[in-house]
Amino acid sequence: MKRVNQLSNQSSECRLKVYIRTFGCQMNEYDSEIMAGILTDDGYGLVDDTSKADVVLLNTCSVREHAEDKVWSELGRLSKIRENKPLTIGVCGCMAQKEGAKIIRRFPSVSLVCGTHNFHQIGELLNEVKTANPVRGKTSNRVKGIVNIGESEKLPFFRLPVRKDGRVSTSLAIMRGCSKFCSYCVVPYLRGKEKSRGPEEIIDEIVHLTEQGFKEFLLLGQDITSYKYKSKMSNEWKDIDLSYLLKEVNSIDGVERIRFITSHPSGVTSRLLKAVSDLPKVCEHLHLPLQSGSDRILKLMNRGYTRDFYLNLASxxxxxxxxxxxxxxxxxxxxxxxxxxxxxxxxxxxxxxxxxxxxxxxxxxxxxxxxxxxxxxxxxxxxxxxxxxxxxxxxxxxxxxxNFLGRRVEVLVDGTKKKAPSKLLGRTRTNKVVTFKGEKGIIGKLVDVTITGACQWTLQGKIN
Ligand code: SF4
Missing domain, CATH: 3.30.750.200 (Transcription Regulator spoIIAA)
Structure with missing residues (x-):
């Protein structure tokens, strides 16, 4: 199934308005983008606040108890709002997958629970909610809830809905799930075992996104260094790995930068490091979770490497x-x-x-x-x-x-600084945030900046 969506800024009065609030990781951000695209295609308007919304979807995270607590407390707040205003409340993502119908039992005001395998059905599910609860305007905190947390055989992939809001960077899942089963982690249970997406489909989507003006691509996977896909090439079946995929993406016209997360140390091969070094569009940044520096704890965590392995890999x-x-x-x-x-x-x-x-x-x-x-x-x-x-x-x-002080670095200009709109903000190839003065017209462009200041989180610079 392929979708090409354009998120519109127009919001006509008669359209139902949806607010999607995302908790957790970049994969969740990406799933929220897809849901937003599907819903705008279906005629919903997007809003950025509960007070303006008819439908609120919480795209949730279960990685830590604290993340779940935030969602439970938000559901309490939304249920209170719903006492005075008709509001459809939906819970999506990891908590939905984990808790299922329990969410509705705890908060009867919730009318939709949509798991990690079902976000692509969000439009149909909201229609089911409407059919099950035909009288709008009724604010009773007891509604007929729909729960969909079943896992489908096929990966629910399609083109990322395109948001034309001046952004030049976007994410793209190249795989889903994880089969590592680290002993502390819920991801394999909530997102299923690792499944990789075919390279042709990924490349087709990236080409499409470059045509929409996107230049920087963050390839996503919970365990991206395990990416593998059997593909038929020159009449022979070949195993495609992440290095091969990076090479293919690097050759696409219009792609200017490529990033990827999250790398598991055990999957970072010399071939992959060589690809990062040799391919000009692949950025020099590795997110390489260590978790612990103790061999005994790493073993208990089922991480599959030792501290020496990690230290050697880093050097x-x-x-x-x-x-x-x-x-x-x-x-x-x-x-x-x-x-x-x-x-x-x-x-x-x-x-x-x-x-x-x-x-x-x-x-x-x-x-x-x-x-x-x-x-x-x-x-x-x-x-x-x-x-x-x-x-x-x-x-x-x-x-x-x-170490960057006085150096000239390439920066992709992302936008303006929220608290100081007269300043521009961008990222180096090494994923460091740089702020500097400049014309808004260079947003979305690659520019050279000399670093004049450094603090713990950001660099300050002067455009050359
Ligand atoms: S590799 Fe990452 S996502 Fe997979 S089980 Fe371990 S911590 Fe969880």
């Missing part, structure tokens, strides 16, 4: 791609993590010198292997370890950013 990657920036994910307070094991993580951090890191306290995810592990680390210790981790990362990010 090999920097050798092959000297400009490479490496970012990571880290978890503190995994069950049984001792102070010495936590310090092993600090040690690997210092040795690698990450450009940036997403750092979290371990959060129990029911149904995962780690949820049954004993020796939970007390909350106050987790908090303290997180604080120490963040402090070190702040210093390292600043140091890595200061």
């Amino acid at each position: 090999k990657a920097r050798e092959i791609i000297p400009e490479l920036s490496i970012t990571t994910d880290l978890i503190v307070g995994f069950p049984g993590e001792s102070e010495a094991e936590f310090e092993d993580t600090l040690d690997v951090m210092r040795k690698v010198g990450f450009d940036n890191a997403f750092m979290y306290k371990y959060s129990i995810r029911p149904g995962t292997k780690a949820a049954g592990m004993k020796n939970e680390v007390p909350e106050n210790i987790k908090k303290e370890r997180l604080r120490r981790l963040q402090e070190i990362q702040r210093e390292m990010s600043l140091k890595r950013n200061e």
